[in-house]
Amino acid sequence: MDIYLPIAGMSINFFLVIGIGGLVGFLSGLFGVGGGFLLTPLMMMIGIPPAVAAASDSNQIVAAASSGAFAHWRLGNVDFKMGLVILAGGITGGTIGVQLVKVLRAMGNFEFVMKVVYVLMLGLVGSAMFVESLRTIRRSRAAAADAGAPAVVATEGGLARLFSRLPLKMHFHRSGLHTSAIFPFSIGTTVGIMAALLGVGGGFIMVPAMIYIIGMPTIVAIGTDLFQIVLTSANVTLQQAFVNKTVDLLLALILLGGSTIGAQFGAMAGKRLKGEQIRILLAVIVLALTVKLFLDLVLTPADLVSLAPAKGGGH
């Protein structure tokens, strides 16, 4: 069964798209991460133009994150003040990012820059996760030694203290913190730019930053992250629709359908596996994707001449 995607301007197998949505949903349910960073590259691999893939993915993330955000809001896990500071950064970053996409597309190097950023980001996150989970597995094998805190936490605590010394101090009631607004705003901006460029939510960067660097409680970090993801991705979706006209609503809805169902199965599977096993599996997937994208950058491409978007529209 084929379906015609109006903005991508192509006909594609419906089950392939919903299957990819399902696969990413399964992984995100299993690992408890967003999965935007897997979805955009996979869509590019099946031939969706990169700019349409990123923009439609942002649209899908709005949907996928909103139900979680709503649930956490009802449980009182959202630090709105912190969320708004990060969001201010996220909206700034997203707006810059969308303009960056426009310029890069006109130059014909959007795909190149996107892949470079993906390789750097996935390579870093993947190897950090791999090393960390390997260490955890070794440590648990060595059985309970003494309960001494690992050295990593000490340096992270140091970072948190360093950033909290910056000016523009604010009191964040829900997180129980009195810290500078500069770091939350800048991490928001960074993730906002990445959201536009890559079509990701950025939770896998934001949540660790909130916990280890800002020093927020884990559950509040997750709730607040979801809150800001909904609004940052909504901003990116709006801007992509205005500026680049690359949001394919039909594609986003099919992906949403697939990922929702996949996530339910992923969450069930996740209960049967150990945390570090799951993390090492995710690390391997992420690293494999990194290698694939890196090869795209260095191997001689099959076509040296390609179409650049002359004006708006996905083709």
Add this chain to the structure above:
Amino acid sequence: MKRLAIFLVALGLLSLWVPETWAISPEAQQKVVTAASKNLIEIGVSYRGDQIHFFGVNPCPGADLIIKLTAEKDEELKLSVKGRVGPFWMTVKQYDVKGAPFMYKIHATKPLKEIVSEETARDLELGYPSIRSKLKLHLARGAAAPDDEEKVFKGLLKIKEEANLYNVVEDPKRLEVAEGKLFKHYFRFPPAATEGRYLVESFCFINGELAAYGKDVVEIKKVGLEYWLTSTSQNQPVFFGVLAVLIAVGAGLLVGMIFRKGGHH
């Protein structure tokens, strides 16, 4: 004096009448009567391209036939040319290309050069060399190289042929002519063939001279949801963006309610 003025005006008007672009005027020839299985293709949600069968009567028995499919409008394209920068492959220059038809297909009963002279082929835009001669390349970015024109043209052909928007078939099996008179064939319109008007022109040649000509018009239109999504996203981007976000939030909350669990982000 007055007569001279009238004569000059009449001469001026007459010169407007003569088509300047075509040395040979196809319209003035005998007519090839043709019929298409349909003249309208609608792009709906399950659209995956379409094909149209064409039938025609060749008024000059035994003539060579060439059928040309083109999009009514030429496209203005921007083509990126990749090159090596350090270890990486990235876009190093871009060309603005004018004069390339969006779609271009030829069916002929035998190789084009056996049917028409180079000059006639260029005048009637038959065959890839004729397209190449009317392309206008303008370097938009980067440094030009002597083989760029060749490279860009080949690249363009490859892109178009892979999308099944261009092809040239010089094979009597593909263009069947029964008893030298009745011919039939079909053109495939791939999913990449977007909205617009397409011309199908039938040319009959006797000894390289154009003897008869016929024309069909095919229109491709998006309909229903596809039409609405495309036109809204292009013409009312603000409304479309807001709508996309609202639908996503609504769908997300609905799904969350169905599964009675938080989302997975």
